[in-house]
Amino acid sequence: MEFSLEQVAQLLNGSVEGDGSLKVSRLDKIQEGKPGGISFLANEKYVPYLYETEATAVIVSEDFAPQRKVNAALIRVKNAYTAFTDLLTAYEQLSQQELSGVEEPSYCGEGTQVGEGVYRAAFSYIGRNCSIGDGVKIYPHAYIGDGVKIGAGTIIRAGAKLCKEVIVGAYCDIHEGAVIGSDGFGFAPQDDGSYKAIPQIGQVILGDHVRIGANTTVDRATMGATRIEEGAKIDNLVQLAHNVVVGAHTVIAAQAGVSGSSTLGKNCVIAGQAGIVGHLNLADRTTVGASTGISKSVNKPGTTLFGYMGMDLKGFLKAYAIFKKLPELQEKVKELEKKA
Amino acid sequence: MEFSLEQVAQLLNGSVEGDGSLKVSRLDKIQEGKPGGISFLANEKYVPYLYETEATAVIVSEDFAPQRKVNAALIRVKNAYTAFTDLLTAYEQLSQQELSGVEEPSYCGEGTQVGEGVYRAAFSYIGRNCSIGDGVKIYPHAYIGDGVKIGAGTIIRAGAKLCKEVIVGAYCDIHEGAVIGSDGFGFAPQDDGSYKAIPQIGQVILGDHVRIGANTTVDRATMGATRIEEGAKIDNLVQLAHNVVVGAHTVIAAQAGVSGSSTLGKNCVIAGQAGIVGHLNLADRTTVGASTGISKSVNKPGTTLFGYMGMDLKGFLKAYAIFKKLPELQEKVKELEKKA
Amino acid sequence: MEFSLEQVAQLLNGSVEGDGSLKVSRLDKIQEGKPGGISFLANEKYVPYLYETEATAVIVSEDFAPQRKVNAALIRVKNAYTAFTDLLTAYEQLSQQELSGVEEPSYCGEGTQVGEGVYRAAFSYIGRNCSIGDGVKIYPHAYIGDGVKIGAGTIIRAGAKLCKEVIVGAYCDIHEGAVIGSDGFGFAPQDDGSYKAIPQIGQVILGDHVRIGANTTVDRATMGATRIEEGAKIDNLVQLAHNVVVGAHTVIAAQAGVSGSSTLGKNCVIAGQAGIVGHLNLADRTTVGASTGISKSVNKPGTTLFGYMGMDLKGFLKAYAIFKKLPELQEKVKELEKKA
Structure with missing residues (x-):
């Protein structure tokens, strides 16, 4: 199964920035993107990979502004994460041989x-x-x-x-x-x-x-x-x-x-x-x-x-922070006892 | 499978208080009792349900004294819980189709x-x-x-x-x-x-x-x-x-x-x-x-x-009770240090 | 399957101390050893069992020196534990019927x-x-x-x-x-x-x-x-x-x-x-x-x-030791507060 970026953009209600005739046949993680694959970028933590990925295309949000040169074509959509899960669903439906x-x-x-x-x-x-x-x-x-x-x-x-x-x-x-x-x-x-x-x-x-x-x-x-x-x-x-x-x-x-x-x-x-x-x-x-x-x-x-x-979560975290330092607290009490 | 309350009482070595000819065909929880069902009451927590249940009958202990009007017939037995598990066993044996x-x-x-x-x-x-x-x-x-x-x-x-x-x-x-x-x-x-x-x-x-x-x-x-x-x-x-x-x-x-x-x-x-x-x-x-x-x-x-x-259980519970309030204990030690 | 102690010793590159013509057909734990079984001794904790075991033979390390009379024959090897796992492997291979x-x-x-x-x-x-x-x-x-x-x-x-x-x-x-x-x-x-x-x-x-x-x-x-x-x-x-x-x-x-x-x-x-x-x-x-x-x-x-x-392990164990005694620590702080 192979699709042009134009076809993918149409499915996702988005627009292509780059060559819409390029073909993709695989979904890749952005950090592992290879030619012929399409990735997505929804989490800021992964932005650095955008400038390095070898994926043919990356799905990004409408308003995403790259800070450096990007080799991959971009497909701009309203919500990159939702668009990608839609793509996963479509991919799965196509690849799933009907059992009956x-x-x-x-x-x-x-x-x-x-x-x-x-x-x-x-x-x-x-x-x-x-x-x-x-x-x-x-x-x-x-x-x-x-x-x-x-x-x-x-x-x-x-x-x-x-x-x-x-x-x-x-x-x-x-x-x-x-x-x-x-x-x-x-x-x-x-x-x-x-x-x-x-x-x-x-x-x-x-x-x-x-x-x-x-x-x-x-x-x-x-x-x-x-x-x-x-x-x-x-x-x-x-x-x-x-x-x-x-x-x-x-x-x-x-x-x-x-x-x-x-x-x-x-x-x-x-x-x-x-x-x-x-x-x-x-x-x-x-x-x-x-x-x-x-x-x-x-x-x-x-x-x-x-x-x-x-x-409750806050109470536990506070108490546990002191638990970790109980030896210090015990030491302080000993010091106080000596003084008293 | 349908049984009269008399038949059930006989099986359980108990006595019916109410119409012994009524028929039951199902075991119900007392809080979910419906006509045609029989329930049991062994835990005090569930007494209030006795006055509301729609079950046809409820198994109770010999010496149980209701405080209000009960619509269900009662089957009085020595131990309501044991009697009910006996009934469960009998029910299961009857409903279990013999596999061989x-x-x-x-x-x-x-x-x-x-x-x-x-x-x-x-x-x-x-x-x-x-x-x-x-x-x-x-x-x-x-x-x-x-x-x-x-x-x-x-x-x-x-x-x-x-x-x-x-x-x-x-x-x-x-x-x-x-x-x-x-x-x-x-x-x-x-x-x-x-x-x-x-x-x-x-x-x-x-x-x-x-x-x-x-x-x-x-x-x-x-x-x-x-x-x-x-x-x-x-x-x-x-x-x-x-x-x-x-x-x-x-x-x-x-x-x-x-x-x-x-x-x-x-x-x-x-x-x-x-x-x-x-x-x-x-x-x-x-x-x-x-x-x-x-x-x-x-x-x-x-x-x-x-x-x-x-x-050991007591020791743990005592220590854990203080653990929960470690921030207070720490605060007290800080106060004492200031004073010292 | 039965093997002489000589055969076992040869397989394990070891030497027999005792009658090498004795036969064994089973691997036993030293504390459960019975005639016809062979055991091993690799952990000092188990040395006392050596003097009591009814096993026909026990695998021990080259340099092991018994402190009392041992009834079992000994097979001395470089590393008793390794030798025994080799024996387990050989045993399993022999007893495993080939599936195909x-x-x-x-x-x-x-x-x-x-x-x-x-x-x-x-x-x-x-x-x-x-x-x-x-x-x-x-x-x-x-x-x-x-x-x-x-x-x-x-x-x-x-x-x-x-x-x-x-x-x-x-x-x-x-x-x-x-x-x-x-x-x-x-x-x-x-x-x-x-x-x-x-x-x-x-x-x-x-x-x-x-x-x-x-x-x-x-x-x-x-x-x-x-x-x-x-x-x-x-x-x-x-x-x-x-x-x-x-x-x-x-x-x-x-x-x-x-x-x-x-x-x-x-x-x-x-x-x-x-x-x-x-x-x-x-x-x-x-x-x-x-x-x-x-x-x-x-x-x-x-x-x-x-x-x-x-x-970290040490830090946890220290803190937990005090956690167990938190009631004491709390008591000390109360005493100090009274005095202050």
Whole structure:
């Protein structure tokens, strides 16, 4: 696939500064740009690379004024970053070979209804009494248990597992190796010190446009449902326990964990390796820092928390700055004691 | 499936207060109860829902005295919580369609012995010279390497992997995507700065009634065996390294990790995201808090540890309370220095 | 397989002290040694076991002088530890049945080229236009997406997933359930509070002799490539985000995570559960302690960092020692205030 800079500019609603007939066939990072590639410049930090890049063209904002000579042609657009992501999307759509039809051997149980334009890869497994929406893509080694419902346009990637009775909305993207609907971790202690598993008879329900990362685990509810609402984006290796609720458009980064029955509001941001204990509520737009532990509910929307036991960010940073110098503080106290 | 309240009361050894001929077909949380559902009340926090629930019936303790009018029928039992888990178990057994027989295509290597009533799903793989006990359920995409032994009644869920020569006891439950018996992480540094893998020729041995969570990893021993003893319950995304020993009835929550050659006693509780370094011993009934790091052995049974480097819980909480106010403490010291 | 002590000594370039015609068939830990087993002694801590072990023979260093009577025969070598790992390697090679050929059913797409001596297990899936080097072993349920290239001698274990266009070097070992080349976690916030996925069109490139642990996830780059260089060793359940670079011979232990676009130098050691935020550089030979968070670049090669926000190790330990005694320090300040 090769496009002229004029074609690209037209797609992006922009204008070419330089030779519009030049051809590009690749998207490059500006610092790694090579002839035949097109890059973008949206962050000031990367301006110096503009004067050195070998990329054929660079997408810049309308009002960008170079301070030195630029060898690359420029494509001026309203917002360079947005234009570039549009270009990425167009590129991906063109390069993505349309998957559909059935590869053999594949398995589909009795009573299951499959929509139109569905891709069922070799070694994909669909249980009984499922409902698979139109245009769903089911990759190799995907497992879909009995009674699962999947909305239109959803992608179930290689080796992803939807356990029995899980409900997935439309246009979701379930990444490789994710497990949705495994048993919740609940046990009744017995008198002899052993544990008896409490049956987990609930469900998992995912809204539309939910994204689940690779090897992430989402447990079914003990009763009722574990819910991930519309547009939530979950990264890799995240743990969401039984009866958790993740609000719409909340983002959870890799290796974070949420314990049982906690409810996260809408538009929260949970950074990597954060941990949230059970039975809490986080208000809408709560931000939880990396590796931060949260052990109390957050009632005020828009709160930012950080640190080992989830302090407010400023307070934590101040206290930690003194923590680093505790030996000095201790020394001062010793001096004072001597004097006293 | 529909049952009268009389039938339910009989099953639970309880008595009905209200119309025993009413029918229920579903288990509901009390706060989400709807007609046709039965709920339970075991935690005082939930008492207010009793007066509002639309559930047909609620299971309560013998001596519970409502303070206001209750619309739901009551089923009085000795222990409401235990009764409800009994009901969950009965419900699950009834709703669980018995899996057995062989779905095709499935794979079974030479020299393998398969017991009676075994379920072998489509795309399940069993290697050579294995021994599969009676009533074992092997779900789709499960992988069972050469020489593996599995005790009676064990469940190997979708995409779980038992690598070569792993030994699994009876009535274990190995959840989706778990990997048991992958190579331990051991390398001999070479003079040129590179590393050479140390062959990991040991095993993993699981006792009876062991539970392994989804996408959890348990490494084989370098030599000898990594052991998880009877009744231990391991949650999702847990890492157990080579030559680790987990004592009987020990519980490990999600995303915790235990480094090589550490031994955990019996009836320990390790909370989520905790980390235990290598070559330690934890005494029986040790409790390790969430996200707590343990870098020393624990000799006294029943110890509770918490905090970044595993302090005793009370000590950590006291120190952390002051940590939060370090700026104040620093200010006081400055004042004292001025005065001195 | 049975070998005389003479044969073992010859293999290890050592000499027998005792009856060289005795036979061994097993490698035992010295504390668990039984007749017919051979052990080694490399760590002083284990010397007491030498006088008690029932192993037939023990490998010791040339200059080791027992203080009491030893029942086992000794095999004296230059370096007992190295000799023992050589023995492990020889043992593994002998006991490993050579895997090759194709088990059915397996799947291989159009345009894919497969080298000589390749093992393709039942239920393994190879997409279109791939290149599979000589001697590659592809285990059951492994998934290899379109356009993937795999170098000679590499092992793709059960259920490992190489997404489209991933490039894997020679003699790599990709463990069970690992996901290489899943989409990076990148989203453009929309005006209505929702997020739009940024297409991830980049690759993952693994050098030769790279080791990836079980259920580890390595995301493809947004553009360009996520790179893991020659000889790097990655443990289980590790997260490497889009555009991360891991330098040659760097070791990353279990459950650690590296956020997007960070670059780790050569010969770094990242301990378990450590977290490294995005867009950082770590110099060569950086050591990061267990559960340590790194939020700033490290410019000086050979730096060791530890603690919640990645302090230097000594500084952290000093400050933490005082942290533990903060109540005492606070008390002293109160006393001083009273006196003042």
